[in-house]
Amino acid sequence: MATLITILYYLLLAFFAAGFIWNFRKSRNWQTEALYLIVLLPFLLRLFRLK
Amino acid sequence: MPDLIGLRKSLLVVAFLLIFIFSGLSFYRSRHLKEPLVAGEGVLEVRKLSDYFSGLKGSINDAKVYVLGNRAEGSSGGAALILGGSHPEEPAGRLAAWLIVENARVEGGRIFVIPTANPSASTATRLGGAYPPDYTIDTPWGRQTFRQGDRWSNPLDQWPDPEVYIHYPSRQQLAYMDIRNQNRTWPGRPNGTMTEKTCYAMTRLILSEKIDLVIDLHEAELQYPVISTIVAHEKGADLAAAASMFISSVEGFAIGVENSPKALRGLSHREIGDATDAISLLLEAPEPFLDATRGRTDRALLLTGKDEFVVRAGKRGLLFEKIDENGWPIDIRVGRHTSTVLQILENWSADRPDRAVVVSGVPRYTEVVAKGTGAFLKDPGTAPAGKLFFE
Numbered sequence: 104m105a106t107l108i109t110i111l112y113y114l115l116l117a118f119f120a121a122g123f124i125w126n127f128r129k130s131r132n133w134q135t136e137a138l139y140l141i142v143l144l145p146f147l148l149r150l151f152r153l154k
Numbered sequence: 155m156p157d158l159i160g161l162r163k164s165l166l167v168v169a170f171l172l173i174f175i176f177s178g179l180s181f182y183r184s185r186h187l188k189e190p191l192v193a194g195e196g197v198l199e200v201r202k203l204s205d206y207f208s209g210l211k212g213s214i215n216d217a218k219v220y221v222l223g224n225r226a227e228g229s230s231g232g233a234a235l236i237l238g239g240s241h242p243e244e245p246a247g248r249l250a251a252w253l254i255v256e257n258a259r260v261e262g263g264r265i266f267v268i269p270t271a272n273p274s275a276s277t278a279t280r281l282g283g284a285y286p287p288d289y290t291i292d293t294p295w296g297r298q299t300f301r302q303g304d305r306w307s308n309p310l311d312q313w314p315d316p317e318v319y320i321h322y323p324s325r326q327q328l329a330y331m332d333i334r335n336q337n338r339t340w341p342g343r344p345n346g347t348m349t350e351k352t353c354y355a356m357t358r359l360i361l362s363e364k365i366d367l368v369i370d371l372h373e374a375e376l377q378y379p380v381i382s383t384i385v386a387h388e389k390g391a392d393l394a395a396a397a398s399m400f401i402s403s404v405e406g407f408a409i410g411v412e413n414s415p416k417a418l419r420g421l422s423h424r425e426i427g428d429a430t431d432a433i434s435l436l437l438e439a440p441e442p443f444l445d446a447t448r449g450r451t452d453r454a455l456l457l458t459g460k461d462e463f464v465v466r467a468g469k470r471g472l473l474f475e476k477i478d479e480n481g482w483p484i485d486i487r488v489g490r491h492t493s494t495v496l497q498i499l500e501n502w503s504a505d506r507p508d509r510a511v512v513v514s515g516v517p518r519y520t521e522v523v524a525k526g527t528g529a530f531l532k533d534p535g536t537a538p539a540g541k542l543f544f545e
Contacts, residue, residue: 104311109314112313137166140169140170144174148177152183153177153181
């Protein structure tokens, strides 16, 4: 069960990370763009199993 | 205008990548830092926990077990297991175990030492705690760096946590994150979490090697009442009391004795004594780095134990151990552990000559304080072939 939850968790991470990148590309406001990148950072660190 | 937006986005992406690469490399290096350990003349062989429980094979927690003995004596006599790094953020325990593996000569019996009892926990630091990733000990041949570590197994290795951690087999309810706390998951179980499996493997080791004594090396914050003490299972109360009296009269420092509470489950001093024939003892040394009222949480605080805010807490009567501007240097904490381990083994061997564990070569408190911990760490650059290992 823990393995299944972990796989789902990483899929969720990837989904949200892709969403942040997509929204960053679409945004035309620099503050929103910076915010998307700041929020993306911990998602990528976990996705790449760095932290 | 679109070009300006593109330029702005490019600059933001570059800044993002710099931060990501810098932080990512720092975390990667911290998780994969190799700590050299030179097996001393007492080390007969190096095993792994998976030799006792195959379910740990391939896991980060398949810890190394250094088996110390005397080839001429064979396996006669008693056996002791010494655990460092059950909580890696308590470095005196790991360093004391290091000194034992690198320096001990065993004249009777066997000593099993696991310097990093929870390797996974040694690869993480406290979330939100601003811990340094590592610390360095000065030695005559250079500097040796150790991972800082945390109290709990790394969430990268064991996840998710439950809402409430239910200890096996007592079914006592504990805090959710303590399912990753190696001193809450004894005696462990073969089909449990990684941390539970690690304890199970060590319990199998204790049973199959007929271990007489288990000594688990820890440190504690000064605001915690169980400090500067030997926590003893009732089977080891007399042994702990005798060791405490000898130490307090001849070693230059005082150490108390606490009874292992029967109602608090999952701890080594309780569960090992209940689940096996071994006497289980846990040593606590003072570590101001862990105090909630500490100031800057850096390498200096970890190694010197000096903190003006903890001193202020002491002046207000909020601490269970004294502290002044001299702090609690790492050498004092390591020396307390080595002397206490040696004294326990001496008292045990005097009481049970048929199961004696006789050891020499390990520096005692006064030596460690006078020369420093680093003076007893061996140079990996000059290690004989086959004697160099990495934790």
